[in-house]
Structures are given as structure tokens and as C-alpha cells.
Amino acid sequence: MPIDPSVAIGAHVGTREFSWTESDVLLYHLGIGAGSRPGDHTSPAALRYTLDGPDLQVLPSFGVVVPTFHETDPPPLDLPGCDIDLAQVVHGSQSIRVAGPLPTSGTATLATTLTDVWDKGKAAVIWQEGVATDASGRELWRVRSSIFVRGEGGWGGERGGSEPVVLPDRAPDLEASYAVTPQQALLYRLCGDRNPLHADPAFAAGAGFPAPILHGLCSYGVVLRELTDGLLAGDATRIAGFGGRFSGVVFPGETIAVRGWLEDGRVVAAATIAGGGRDGSPVLSDVVLDLA
Numbered sequence: 001m002p003i004d005p006s007v008a009i010g011a012h013v014g015t016r017e018f019s020w021t022e023s024d025v026l027l028y029h030l031g032i033g034a035g036s037r038p039g040d041h042t043s044p045a046a047l048r049y050t051l052d053g054p055d056l057q058v059l060p061s062f063g064v065v066v067p068t069f070h071e072t073d074p075p076p077l078d079l080p081g082c083d084i085d086l087a088q089v090v091h092g093s094q095s096i097r098v099a100g101p102l103p104t105s106g107t108a109t110l111a112t113t114l115t116d117v118w119d120k121g122k123a124a125v126i127w128q129e130g131v132a133t134d135a136s137g138r139e140l141w142r143v144r145s146s147i148f149v150r151g152e153g154g155w156g157g158e159r160g161g162s163e164p165v166v167l168p169d170r171a172p173d174l175e176a177s178y179a180v181t182p183q184q185a186l187l188y189r190l191c192g193d194r195n196p197l198h199a200d201p202a203f204a205a206g207a208g209f210p211a212p213i214l215h216g217l218c219s220y221g222v223v224l225r226e227l228t229d230g231l232l233a234g235d236a237t238r239i240a241g242f243g244g245r246f247s248g249v250v251f252p253g254e255t256i257a258v259r260g261w262l263e264d265g266r267v268v269a270a271a272t273i274a275g276g277g278r279d280g281s282p283v284l285s286d287v288v289l290d291l292a
Contacts, residue, residue: 002082002083002084002152003081003082003083003084003117003124003126003149003152003155004081004082005081005117005155005157006081007080007081008079008080008081008082008114008117008126009081009114009115009116009117010113010114010115011079011080011081011113011114012080012111012112012113013079013080013112013113013114013128014111014112015109015110015111015112016067016109016110016112017107017108017109018066018067018068018069018070018107018108018109018110019105019106019107019108020066020069020105020106021105022052022056022104022105023052024066024069024070025052025056025058025062025104025105026049026050026051026052026056027190027191028059028062028065028066028069028191028221029049029050029059029062029225030050030187031184031187031188031190031191031218031221032059032061032188032218032221032222032224032225033178033180033181033184033222033225034046034049034050034225035047035049035050036178036181045229045233045234048234048236049225052104056104057101057104057235057236057237058101058102058103058104058236059221059224059225059228059236059239060096060098060102060141060224060236060239060241060242061096061217061220061221061224061242062102062221063096063098063102063132063140063141063143064094064096064143064145064217064220065191065192065193065217066108066192067108067110067130067132068192068193069191069192070192071192071193071194072194073194074086074194074195074196077089079114079126080114081114081117082114082117082126082149084124084149084152086195086197087197087203087206087207088149088150088151088152088207089147089148089149089150090147090148090150090216090246091145091146091147091148091216091217091246092125092145092146092147092148092245092246093145093146093243093244093245093246093286094143094144094145094146094216094217094220094243094244094246095143095144095145095241095242095243095244096141096142096143096144096241096242096243097141097142097143097240097241097290098140098141098239098240098241099138099139099140099141100140100292101236101237102140102141106134107134107135108132108133108134108140109132109133109134110130110131110132111130111131111133112128112129112130113128113129113130114126114127114128115127115128115129115144116158116160117157117158118157118158118159118160119153119154119155119156119157119158119159120148120153120159120160121153121154121159122150122151122153122154123148123149123150123151123152123153124148124149124152124153125146125147125148125149125160126146126147126149127144127145127146128144128145128146129142129143129144130142130143130144144243162245162286163286164285164286165268165285165286165287165288166268167259167261167268167270168261168263168268170261172259172260172261173231173260173261173262174226174227174230174231174258174259174260174261174269175257175258175259176226176229176230176257176258176260177226177255177256177257177258177274178222178226178255178256178258179255180214180222180250180251180252180253180254180255180256181252181253182252182253183252184214184218184252185198185199185212185213185214185215185218185252186199188214188215188217188218189215193215193217195215197209197212197213198212198213198214198215199212200212209249211251211252212251212252213249213250213251214249214250214251214252216246219246219250219256219271219283219284220244220246220284222256222258222271223244223256223258223269223271223283223284223287224239224242224289226256226258226260227258227260227267227269227287227289228289230258230260231260231262231267232267232291237292238291238292239289239290239291239292240290240291240292241288241289241290242287242288242289242290243286243287243288244269244271244284244285244286244287244288245284245285245286245287246283246284247282247283247284247285247286248272248273248281248282248283249283250273250283254273254274254275254276254278255273255274255275255276256271256272256273256274256283257271257272257273257274258270258271259271260287260289265291266288266289266290266291267287267288267289267291268287268288268289269284269287269288269289270282270284270285270287271283271284271285271287
């Protein structure tokens with residue numbers, strides 16, 4: 001069996017030390033669309049994402065990608081007990097919880113563990129959790145993610161559960177949209193994810209897509225940025241955590257529509273495709289932004 005839960009669950013994936021600079025933060029923010037609207041090059045609010053200096057802030061979603069930010073090879077899938085094909089893998093869900101505002105530069109260590117393997121019948125879901133700490137051992141942030149592996153289920157394992165986020169039955173407090181540029185995935189892949197699914201048309205076709213798709217974590221960052229700008233006055237320091245489930249794909253050139261509600265001290269939201277032949281198709285579901 002390509003996936004052996006008895007080996008995978010609880011396995012230590014590895015420990016990685018990494019560093020980042022203001023330049024990495026700037027590139028990441030540009031990769032998720034910061035500074036792309038007319039007037040952003042002179043807007044103090046927009047420049048908090050795109051200009052190095054004392055006013056630069058870091059969206060917490062940067063913590064998800066920074067450990068592998070300088071990787072140039074496609075992401076490996078050498079997970080203990082999991083012999084799987086990269087072409088059959090899509091990102092299932094992602095969350096991050098931060099202990100405080102992320103520094104604009106620094107060094108940290110990430111320790112990652114496989115926590116669960118679910119059998120969905122025609123697919124498997126593999127969960128990981130990582131904790132990033134500074135040199136003193138103080139926790140900086142914690143990430144939890146799942147990958148969806150098509151064709152690897154059916155061994156009779158635990159199916160797992162879910163708690164869907166219920167959206168309020170009222171008008172949203174925010175309705176925003178972002179037009180994904182044709183080169184968005186090619187830019188975002190410079191943030192450490194060289195999976196050819198997002199750049200190589202032949203590889204994408206082999207995986208069953210008509211064209212390369214946008215990185216799920218790029219959509220994730222776009223949604224967080226839109227919610228931060230629209231509901232938190234652009235202040236990333238107000239964010240304690242952010243998570244969501246990847247419920248559909250985005251093709252470069254499409255538009256992501258974001259709806260958000262302020263509810264009980266947090267933001268709940270959803271993102272869909274706006275316009276075109278896939279209007280209304282889901283992008284990111286069960287979205288929760290926890291406030292500091």
C-alpha cells in the first residue's frame with residue numbers, strides 16, 4: 001500500500017533552520033498581489049507591504065511559505081510511510097497561528113510532524129503540523145496543513161471529520177475582488193514553490209487540468225490580504241490566526257471574489273471565482289481569521 005498510516009501518523013518529518021530578509025517579505029507580498037492597484041505605488045497603506053523600512057509589516061501567511069522560500073527544486077514528497085505521486089497531490093487546507101507580529105527579518109527553526117492520515121475512499125488526506133521557534137526556543141508561529149492525494153484511499157482507514165464554517169445570513173461586511181494576473185503563478189513560484197503544476201502546461205495536462213493552475217497558497221495569501229485591507233484597516237498586527245480549506249482551483253487571468261463577515265471577535269469568509277464560464281466556483285472555503 002503506497003500509504004501506511006501505522007508508519008506515517010506521529011512520524012517526525014524533519015527539522016529545518018531557515019532565515020529571511022525584508023526582500024523576501026517584499027517578494028511574497030508582490031506575489032500575492034500587493035501594490036497592484038492604481039495608486040498603490042504612492043499609498044502609505046499599500047506601501048506597508050511593498051516598501052522596506054520601519055513601516056513594513058508582514059502578513060502572517062508569510063510564515064507558511066518562508067521555511068522553503070529559497071527552494072528552487074519542486075517540493076519533495078518524501079513523507080514517512082507515504083509513497084505518493086506529486087501529480088496526484090493538491091493542497092487540502094492550511095492554517096497558521098502566530099504568537100505575535102512576524103518580524104521582517106530573522107532566523108527560525110521549524111519542526112514538523114505528521115499528525116493524521118484519513119481514508120476518503122478514492123483519496124487520502126495527510127495532515128502535518130509544524131512549530132516555528134526562535135533561537136531561544138520561543139514559539140513564533142504554528143502551522144497546520146493537509147494534502148489531498150487522489151487515488152490513494154480505500155484501505156478502510158478513518159475517514160476523519162470536519163466542522164464547516166457557517167456564513168452569516170446577512171449581507172457581508174466586505175465584498176472585494178482581485179484580478180489574478182496572467183503571470184501570477186510564474187511570479188509566486190519564486191516564493192519557493194516550483195511545482196510544475198503551476199507553470200508547465202504539459203505537466204498540468206497530465207494532472208487533468210487544461211492549463212497550469214494558481215498555487216493554492218497564493219489564493220490563500222490573496223484572500224488574507226483582501227480581508228486585512230477591507231476589514232482590519234490594513235493592519236496585519238491585528239491577526240492572530242488564519243485558515244481555510246482549498247475548495248477549488250484558480251486559473252491565472254481569473255478574478256477572485258472575497259466576502260467577509262465580522263462575527264464574534266473574528267472574521268469568517270469565503271472566496272469564489274467572479275465572472276467568466278466558472279462564475280461562482282469555489283476557491284477557498286471555511287475561512288476564519290482570528291483577531292489578536
